[in-house]
Amino acid sequence: MAEEIEPNELAPKSNRILFCYFFIVFLLGGVAIAILARAFDTAFVERDTWLKVAESQKRPNRLIYPSRGNIYSSDGKLMATSVPCFYMYVDFNADCYSHPTPKWNSLDTLLKSKNNGIDSLSVYLSRKLKNRTPAGYKAYLLSGLKKKSRQFPVYEKKISYSDLKEIQKYPFFRLGRFKSGFYTREMVERQKPFGSLASRTIGDTFRDIDPKTGLTKGKNGLELQYDTLLHGEAGLNSVRRVGGGWTNVVEIDPVEGMDIRTTIDINIxxxxxxxxxxxxxxxxxxxxxxxxxxxxxxxxxxxxxxxxxxxxxxxxxxxxxxxxxxxxxxxxxxxxxxxxxxxxxxxxxxxxxxxxxxxxxxxxxxxxxxxxxxxxxxxxxxxxxxxxxxxxxxxxxxxxxxxxxxxxxxxxxxxxxxxxxxxxxxxxxxxxxxxxxxxxxxxxxxxxxxxxxxxxxxxxxxxxxxxxxxxxxxxxxxxxxxxxxxxxxxxxxxxxxxxxxxxxxxxxxxxxxxxxxxxxxxxxxxxxxxxxxxxxxxxxxxxxxxxxxxxxxxxxxxxxxxxxxxxxxxxxxxxxxxxxxxxxxxxxxxxxxxxxxxxxxxxxxxHMSFDIRDMERDSLAVTMPRPKAGDRVALDEVLDKLDIDMNTDEAASRWVTASIDDSLQVVKLKDIPVREGLVPNVVGMGAKDAVYLLESAGLRASLNGLGRVASQSVSPGAKVSKGQTVSLTLK
CATH class of the missing domain: 3.40.710.10 (DD-peptidase/beta-lactamase superfamily)
Known part of the structure; x- marks a missing residue:
């Protein structure tokens, strides 16, 4: 018989479990209160401090320029489109030129570096831009350095985006803006593929991009009339520090400009x-x-x-x-x-x-x-x-x-x-x-x-x-x-x-x-x-x-x-x-x-179109094609495709001649007799059929001219002499 357990013996064990439960609840409650207290302190007491820390983890927002809409002709030909262009500058008064550490001193790099110095850079620029010799470019850049110019133009003219990407890889410039002072100013060039055609009516745009809105603006013509639709809306891009590095984050997507299809007909x-x-x-x-x-x-x-x-x-x-x-x-x-x-x-x-x-x-x-x-x-x-x-x-x-x-x-x-x-x-x-x-x-x-x-x-x-x-x-x-x-x-x-x-x-x-x-x-x-x-x-x-x-x-x-x-x-x-x-x-x-x-x-x-059925018939017009004599199977297929009627009453063999009956508007087919041992009649045939028929009879063919066979040197019906050459004149 099992031994019974008294109730008073279970009480100490239940009390311990209850104590542990309340202890854990108290501990978690304390942690929760601490978290809430810290969150309150962060959100309200230390709010300004943490906002400054957050701002230090990202760079200022930059506008994302939208693409300006295109202008088309009535039939969809491009009449105006935007192409980005760039002007290149060097800030010779940037902090990097007076940095105390030689490693980051751009002046020291520009003047002394073999791989990233002014000599190498001048050679590359001269070879690409072709407006100065390497020595001329070196003297030109040194003059900007001497003046400590903040906006020294590397090149007087604009360059394309593809050219810019290449130049950014040149010696010294490839160190980046903060180590070289090299920077660009982006502009938009409105190109008109058809040149002056309707140019004043299509209009022009200002080339500068508005730094506040990131938009281009129409100057006159349809560019100005529909400017608010063409320019689109700029987006917003921020650069944030994530995991020890910087990354671009698109805050607001840009809205591309609308396109305009005009009534202009390019041909007219x-x-x-x-x-x-x-x-x-x-x-x-x-x-x-x-x-x-x-x-x-x-x-x-x-x-x-x-x-x-x-x-x-x-x-x-x-x-x-x-x-x-x-x-x-x-x-x-x-x-x-x-x-x-x-x-x-x-x-x-x-x-x-x-x-x-x-x-x-x-x-x-x-x-x-x-x-x-x-x-x-x-x-x-x-x-x-x-x-x-x-x-x-x-x-x-x-x-x-x-x-x-x-x-x-x-x-x-x-x-x-x-x-x-x-x-x-x-x-x-x-x-x-x-x-x-x-x-x-x-x-x-x-x-x-x-x-x-x-x-x-x-x-x-x-x-x-x-x-x-x-x-x-x-x-x-x-x-x-x-x-x-x-x-x-x-x-x-x-x-x-x-x-x-x-x-x-x-x-x-x-x-x-x-x-x-x-x-x-x-x-x-x-x-x-x-x-x-x-x-x-x-x-x-x-x-x-x-x-x-x-x-x-x-x-x-x-x-x-x-x-x-x-x-x-x-x-x-x-x-x-x-x-x-x-x-x-x-x-x-x-x-x-x-x-x-x-x-x-x-x-x-x-541009004018007319119903040909209403036009007077030309007396010299050819209403039906003139068919060639030759293989009947091929001729049947062609005439059937052209939906031309045929009269085959006098045609039963493979080789036929073809003639036009103008009164009936029908092609009449007639057999060409082909007898073994006799020269066939190939007059009126195309070169392909004539050569095939002669060679099938054991003869050789010599061709002169183009078109259809007008005459053959050996008369039809003559006895075949194996290997004999028959000269064919085509016209």
Whole structure:
């Protein structure tokens, strides 16, 4: 029987266990209290001390520069992109040059070291940069050392990133910034792969990176217009001490800039620039601008602004197309007559007496361009447009609005000429058509007639183009646009569509009359030089004297042509304005019109597409290919692939001749007799089949010429003489 244990015997053991438990709890509680106390002391009492320690374990934050967005043409060709570039300097007054320890004294290393001294460095720099000899570089660097320059340029020009990485490995520089004083200043170079094409409209950027924001900034053009989208957002990078070494930690990722896809068509842009440049050089003009716009969409396909840099040399300068607020001259006459037609003041067949080309009005002398030839006499209103008669247009407008000029100006406003086009180019001008009640500028007694033919108003060329584009677009005026879409990481963020300014600038009847007049200008009037044998062009010439100090005749002329093509189904509108030609008689038709003609013909040849089914059949055209005689299997396969019908009624053997039945549009196949021991007939075959057939008969073939066999030296049907050579003439 088991011995029973009394309860009082278990009590001492339970007490010991309970004591141990409470002791451990008390001990852990003390540790926890100590940790909390220390954490409180660290977080609040010693907070500043530990923050200083933390700061000593990292270097100051540095900005991570974002990549500026690219600018593309309408078909995705790169027109502007950013490339980093660097300028190199040495701080010859850095602490490392006066360090007391020889091991870290850069001055001692530079002057005495064999591997990292100035002699070795000079050789490497001379070999790479090629702007000084090794001795020259040594003297140059020593001069900076003597001056203790803090920003001594190693090289006067910028270098690429790849060149910088190489130079950083050169003697002395490879010791690093803190031991050599060598440092760089990063800049961004905006490169344009297509050079001057649309350069002023694309715009430029400032090369310096803003040290506070880490961003590049647009200077003008689309670069400035969309600067906030293109430049992106800088990130933040800190360098911290981890495990005895330093490591980069990206605190905030940079946001790359967005990309812009423009409406510019590189091919049309190239055509427009070359055509304008050729004319500017020919007539030695001061400047010129050309703009090509797509009629239906308002997309600017080409815009070029060329100015004389020095004699015989031109380059992109001021964006004259959008910025110039100049008197448009005779291209404005179309708007005047459109207003008069709409108000019932005149009809195209109404006549007006322009006399001998000289007309005095209120003491002011008005002339036509042919006044030295006796003038036009009595002409119709449409002839006044064809021949660009100042007097004809002025008398027509005076007849309807002399007593109420405000009605005429309101008519111009009704056409949309005074609308703000809200162009995307910063610094763009606006049309300025003043009213008789204008308190800023005095309305003179001669303002109305002179305004009617393009003086007394200021209109940028692109505003004139928008008006003519509306005529080509069946009366609908749309805003010229330069941007198709904004993209980020290849995805479209925002698209730009056609924006209508005026649904209709005039009635359909007036529009048709104006279109006929513009055709008449090119086919019967002052624009005859614009007439093309390849594409029908409609438009209006313009020649205006340039005012200088309020005086005309001293600053030369501005000549222009504005119109559209093809005239019957307009696809593009175009304006060309040339200022101050020094060679030849100033003529909007010959000079500016000549450029428009060149642009129209080249664009027509390279960009227009037509349904071939609508074209007249050429009497010399080959509608079916002429097949060669030869192997029937190969011929069957080719004709089947070309979907050409065959007539095989007279063909049953392997070798056949082929002829075309034009009336049935079918290829007729006929057997070629091949008999053993007789020379086969290979005339009409290709070289491959002819040689094969002759050699199969035991003959040898000699070839002369290219094409198909025209004749063979041994007549078909002759008895075969083994090894005999048959000469084949191919044509």
């Amino acid at each position: 842009q190239d055509i427009a620039e070359k055509s304008l440049l050729d004319m500017l050089k020919k007539i030695d003009a001061a400047s010129g601008t050309a703009v090509v716009m797509e009629v239906a969409t308002g997309e600017v396909k080409a815009i070029t602004n060329m100015g004389r840099i020095r004699e015989g040399v031109y380059g992109e300068d001021t964006n004259h197309a959008v910025a110039d607020e100049t008197e448009p001259g005779s291209t404005f006459k179309v708007a005047s007559i459109m207003v008069a037609l709409e108000d019932g003041v005149c009809q195209p067949g109404d006549t007006v007496d322009v006399g001998n080309g000289i007309y005095m009005y209120k003491g002011a002398r008005m002339t036509d361009h042919n006044n030295n030839k006796g003038g036009y006499g009595r002409i119709s209103v449409e002839q006044a447009i064809w021949n660009s008669s100042n007097i004809g247009v002025a008398k027509t407008i005076l007849k309807g609005y002399e007593k109420n000029p405000t009605k005429y100006v309101e008519g111009l406003y009704r056409l949309g000429l005074n609308e703000d086009l809200r162009l995307e180019i910063p610094g763009a001008g606006r049309a300025k058509i003043r009213r008789p009640d204008d308190t800023v500028r005095y309305w003179s007694k001669t303002a109305l007639p002179w305004m009617s033919f393009g003086y007394e108003t200021q209109i940028p060329p692109i505003y004139t183009l928008a008006f003519y584009n509306a005529i080509a677009n069946n009366g609908k005026m749309i805003r010229p646009i330069f941007t198709k879409e904004i993209m980020h990481n290849g995805k479209t963020v925002q698209s730009f569509s056609t924006e209508v300014i005026r649904e209709s600038i005039c009635s359909e009847r007036t529009l048709n009359i104006i279109k006929d007049m513009l055709l008449g200008v090119v086919e019967k009037g002052t624009g005859k030089a614009v007439r093309s044998d390849f594409v029908r062009i409609a438009g209006k010439t313009g020649t205006a004297q340039i005012a200088s100090g309020g005086v005309y005749r001293q600053a030369g002329h501005q000549v222009a042509f504005c119109g559209y093509f093809p005239a019957d189904a307009p696809k593009y509108s175009c304006i060309v304005v040339i200022r101050q030609p020094r060679i030849g008689y100033p003529s909007g038709g010959t000079m500016s019109g000549g450029v428009v003609k060149a642009i129209a013909e080249k664009v027509y040849a390279s």
